Amino acid sequence: MAERPEVFTNNAYLARRVAGECRFVEGSAFDVLVALRDRIHSGARLLTHPLCGNLRPYQQPFRSALLAPPSEGEPLSVCPSSLALVEEALAVYRSCQGRWALPGKIPAAVEEDYACVDAALMQDSLERHGLWRGAC
Amino acid sequence: MTFRVVHYINQFFAGIGGEEKAGEVLPELRQGVVGPGAALAAELKGQAEVVGTIICGDGYFAEHMEEATAKILELLNSCKPDILIAGPAFNAGRYGTACGAVCDAAAKQLGIPTVTGMYKENPGVDMYRKNTFIVSTADNARGIKEAVPTMAKLALKLLKKETVGLGPEEGYLERGVRRNYFLEETGAQRAAAMLAKKLRGEPFVTEYPMPVFDRVEPNPAVKDLKNATIALVTSGGICPKGNPDHIEASSATKYGEYDISTFAALSEADSETAHGGYDPTYANKEPNRVLPVDVLRDMEKEGVFKKLYDKYYTTVGNGTPVANAKRFGAEIGQKLKKDGVSAVILTST
């Protein structure tokens, strides 16, 4: 059995539905990507795509992803495809810097919709790894 | 009604003076045409009028970019222009950069169309091609006869809001900006036709060319390491403590050049990283982990090679536009070559 994947998110709605520990990032979706990138630099691999659905960075304030931690005892190696994906995602965000939807800066009802959609897109992947606690 | 044109030129074309005056001429506005503006006015054929000319010294602009731009915008705005035409700057680097910067600011802050002209290798081209129309000119002022009519024609098109065609047809350097237009056939029909051509081995034109990567031939190896001078360059953002030149953490617009002639090694006390693309803890604690000055100094002492070059060059590779990275590389390369450096170690994170 592989080690438990790490959940990175800035979405409290999702975090509440994750069974067990969660790397909660205070801040923007971009900050989540930066945290993912730093973790990839230390040997973790992406399990889910770093860009979400069809929503643009200036629409969706939340971002969540699953990472496989580096294997214990193995020499450090960076996964080039994970790094390329996260860098491409960062580039997409930078291209519309200044327009990002930020948590707490959009109407609450809409924010909840975004939080729900972000969680819904992660649900299937979390369930497969036994990390979905379900509704609360 | 005739459109209102403002023309931007430098001190040289305004007849004030050459290089010796470049740093002294502050932005000023004169009514009507000055210098090459006369040729421009003629080509506008009565449909647009050059109402004013703004003049600024290239040196002054380069050294006081923010103030100069603000002043020029103020002068420009007072003319209530419909368009700004700058230059042409031919292959004059600082003049080209100024033309590009002024056009960029006018478009962004006044929302007016802009046109300038430059030789294709003018550094202003790479910096501003996305922000303005740059008409392709000869590399020196003898090309003005060809440049001005093309600039005027393009300006009139923009003023009349006519559809601007492709760069080669209209005479401007490709901006690298995507624009929508309607075709006769649907996307699906175009795809089916393109597939037929591709299968027959006939030429076809993709509607979106993928970004391309060019290659450079490797240079010959260092033959005599014992007599070689080795230089250090990094995209890992190592810089003196406090980042004196304010190199940006990402999308860098500059690089730093710093003296290490008296350093046996870098240390936490004197260096840090400006890079925002990785966790900086390790590099800040021990900067030699990114820029190995300590080891190279040891090897220089041991006589493995003759000399560690006195300066190192640094920038941030994180999200830095290709055009900037290219310019940094070209400038650094020229300086190192001139100073007789034999080979370069470039470190990246």
Place this chain on the structure above:
Amino acid sequence: MVKEIERAGLPVVHICTIVPISLTVGANRIVPAVAIPHPLGDPSRTLEEEKVIRRKLVEKALRALQTEVSDQTVFAE
């Protein structure tokens, strides 16, 4: 950047962590480094041990500069 320095006529060795990226940006002599936040070091070792690692990487880089290549080459070992 590496490409433009090479274009100026100087042999360049690129010490970097992600070799595919180095290949994409067009480096001709490539030496793989340790890790992104510390390409020429390893904070899990002592500073002395780290310096040995760094020395080995730099020696490899100098060997790469002394080696004729006709195409992009990764100096792994």
Place this chain on the structure above:
Amino acid sequence: MKLELHKVKVTGVQWGPVTELRNGVLTVNKAELLAKVSGDERLASLDADLALPGEKTRIVPVKDVVEPRCKLEGKNEVFPGFIGDVESVGMGKTLVLDGAAVVTCGKIVGFQEGIVDMSGPGAQYTPFSQTNNVVLIFTPAEGLERHDYEEAGRLAGFKAAHYLASAVKNSVKADVVETFDFPTLAQAMTAHPGLPKVAYLYMLQTQGLLHDTYVYGVDAKRIIPTLICPTEVMDGAIVSGNCVSACDKNSTYSHLNNPVIRALYERHGKDYNFVGCIITNENVTLADKKRSSSYATKLAKMLGVDGMVITEEGFGNPDTDLIMNCRKAETLGIKTVLVTDEYAGRDGASQSLADACKEADALVTGGNANEMILLPPMDKVIGFPDFANVIAGGFQGSLHEDGAILVELQAITGATSELGYSKISAYTM
């Protein structure tokens, strides 16, 4: 498999006492329509309105568009798994009310749906300004979960579309009969010797809530890439549950009328031998992306095709699927043409796709979805206009006081279709 599409031209739509189609005008008994569609307790209210080409009418926010169709002959019914049973479709005769459409309108979440303008500058960007639209407007029951609301809205559209076609099927005669006959694989393999074989790789958006597509009622994220007969697609085997990003979501209408299938069929037997259509999905996990792209291109290789058109749905995350499909197909020696759209920023200066590869040398674009457009005020707005402020491609302040809307093309339903439905393209200036 042989399917006849019996197309009756619809040139107008109006309310009336009896649902009928006469001289091209579709008359609809509104009460009967609403009665047929209602009964789903998940919808608190349901209303209907009409929007005709050329009217100064705006519909917002549009969830899906469905073409009225029903079976005339042959097994089962259209939209298998939803209206029809799950048995195979794609054979016999199907009635098509060509020129009519059911447009569903409801705010499932507060941001995602699209705009359809029936006239003005926005109209040229959406194919649904040209159709005679019966618009369904619904609101959810108190406390209804978003997944359930999406499903209820989706079903309402299919029911209405099926009702309209069924109600007139016994009294109309087709203006045009189009016949599509796809041979068995065994025959297809030996047909048209000397012509290259081509397939269509049809990517379906399948990432989760509001990003889903269904095949015979099955959530397509659960499928392994498989073969589908183009005639099954024409009978509604593929339907949209995707409401995010109006400009490049493939509505059920555009699935039914998939223009790539049509364009490949037009050249079938002339330029190449169109042997099959492969559906694949666009998932969240990288393992699924790898599996699906390998499996889909392997299927193409098993069919022995020389070339393939690949269409995408969405932007960003699906660009990775598109590029994986392209690279793997080209590596297997299959020449590809990709259909996508672009997100090059409002100034057109950003990178258009989130992923790229050198093998993708033949690409057709539906245009830059970030380009801005000012939609002037309309006399009539059907739906919920205040949502322009948070709609995809809109932004705070985009709804002006006079009712005009400043938006990116992204907000307009079907504007930059990645099935290649529209005539927009983009060039590098």
